[in-house]
Amino acid sequence: MDSDQICAARVAYLVHDLGDAAVRRRIDLLAGEGIAVDVGGFRRRAEDRIDMRRANAIDLGGTRDGCLAQRAMAVLRHLFVSRAVRSLCDDTGVILARNLEMLVLGWRVRGPGQRLVYECLDIHRIMLGTGLVSRLMRWIERRMLAHTDLVIVSSPAFARHYFGARQGRTGRVLLVENKVPDERGALPAVIRLSDHSAPYVIGWFGMLRCRRTLKQLLLLASQSAGRITVVIAGIPSPAEFGDFAEEISGHPGVRYLGPYRAEDIGRLYAEVDFVWAIDYFEEGFNSDWLLPNRLYEGLARGVVPIALRNVETGRWLERNGVGLLIDDPLAQLPLRLNALKRREFDRMQAAIAGLAKDVLYQTPQERRVIVQAILGPPNG
Numbered sequence: 001m002d003s004d005q006i007c008a009a010r011v012a013y014l015v016h017d018l019g020d021a022a023v024r025r026r027i028d029l030l031a032g033e034g035i036a037v038d039v040g041g042f043r044r045r046a047e048d049r050i051d052m053r054r055a056n057a058i059d060l061g062g063t064r065d066g067c068l069a070q071r072a073m074a075v076l077r078h079l080f081v082s083r084a085v086r087s088l089c090d091d092t093g094v095i096l097a098r099n100l101e102m103l104v105l106g107w108r109v110r111g112p113g114q115r116l117v118y119e120c121l122d123i124h125r126i127m128l129g130t131g132l133v134s135r136l137m138r139w140i141e142r143r144m145l146a147h148t149d150l151v152i153v154s155s156p157a158f159a160r161h162y163f164g165a166r167q168g169r170t171g172r173v174l175l176v177e178n179k180v181p182d183e184r185g186a187l188p189a190v191i192r193l194s195d196h197s198a199p200y201v202i203g204w205f206g207m208l209r210c211r212r213t214l215k216q217l218l219l220l221a222s223q224s225a226g227r228i229t230v231v232i233a234g235i236p237s238p239a240e241f242g243d244f245a246e247e248i249s250g251h252p253g254v255r256y257l258g259p260y261r262a263e264d265i266g267r268l269y270a271e272v273d274f275v276w277a278i279d280y281f282e283e284g285f286n287s288d289w290l291l292p293n294r295l296y297e298g299l300a301r302g303v304v305p306i307a308l309r310n311v312e313t314g315r316w317l318e319r320n321g322v323g324l325l326i327d328d329p330l331a332q333l334p335l336r337l338n339a340l341k342r343r344e345f346d347r348m349q350a351a352i353a354g355l356a357k358d359v360l361y362q363t364p365q366e367r368r369v370i371v372q373a374i375l376g377p378p379n380g
Contacts, residue, residue: 009036010038011094011095012040012089012094013027013098014040015042016101039056039057041102093114097117100124100137115375122286127162128285128286150172154177156175174373199229202217202230202273204232204275210280212280216278220330277305277313277323288311304348305323307325309325320355322348323348
């Protein structure tokens with residue numbers, strides 16, 4: 001597919017959450033490669049909006065995090081009365097659907113010759129259960145997969161353990177890691193010039209949905225005698241936390257900075273020595289398989305990730321020779337950080353600085369490959 005064909009292409013992007021940072025990154029990738037993007041999606045918060053300079057957007061209504069029944073009803077409304085979705089998709093060559101509910105909508109309005117691409121960057125716990133609802137959801141997904149031209153995943157473990165082993169996917173699955181979008185903004189690893197008689201600072205940034213992580217970080221800070229402090233920033237899941245700020249108030253050595261914008265990321269990582277890349281939210285399944293955004297964001301700014309050794313994130317770090325790998329944070333981290341000398345910390349950061357750019361950043365060639373895979377062959 002040549003550059004003229006790419007520039008003439010149009011993609012309808014159906015999304016579960018207009019405020020999701022991954023949605024904005026995908027729009028930016030497509031738009032940056034000359035693709036016209038029309039977006040239709042639900043929003044979790046009233047303020048969630050897509051930048052209209054980058055995409056034509058249609059608001060399909062509000063949904064709530066963790067409220068599966070309410071989300072299902074919102075999707076069903078558009079499934080049977082699909083004028084808004086159909087009008088969005090009518091003149092596009094590709095329907096790109098983020099998550100299963102949007103894949104169903106995409107299948108419903110798909111016309112002759114349109115490609116249907118399924119973007120699945122997390123495997124929800126309901127897809128992995130043994131009950132009737134879980135089995136039904138997997139059956140629906142298998143039916144949709146039979147009509148899907150391409151599946152996009154963010155971790156090879158999703159392809160291996162879920163789409164291959166559980167869903168029997170035989171068609172193409174494309175790995176698109178959550179790399180930092182543009183290497184043109186890359187900087188050498190930032191070395192925090194502290195003498196480390198000061199506390200080590202651990203950052204937990206992004207979508208805050210893991211209660212066990214919060215508990216561990218609070219304990220690490222409180223039991224470290226001032227040797228470990230914690231900085232938290234991002235959007236807490238209302239399904240998991242009632243009043244997040246209230247839950248951490250009064251805990252020494254822990255600061256919550258609230259939600260942040262993309263332009264704040266560099267400043268946040270400049271404040272910390274380590275990034276928390278551990279997740280227990282769906283332990284044994286999605287949490288063991290994912291490669292989180294904070295892994296790439298932190299490394300791109302010279303920050304050392306802390307990860308469990310025996311999950312996909314830990315294996316990724318071990319292959320690339322970077323990061324601090326542990327098995328039990330509460331048992332091992334205080335001792336490990338107390339014994340960590342400046343020379344060893346410098347070596348950790350030097351290893352990060354030595355990573356090849358294409359490990360952390362989407363190169364121009366990789367972006368072209370992703371776009372061409374989404375668009376498919378010229379007449380396919």
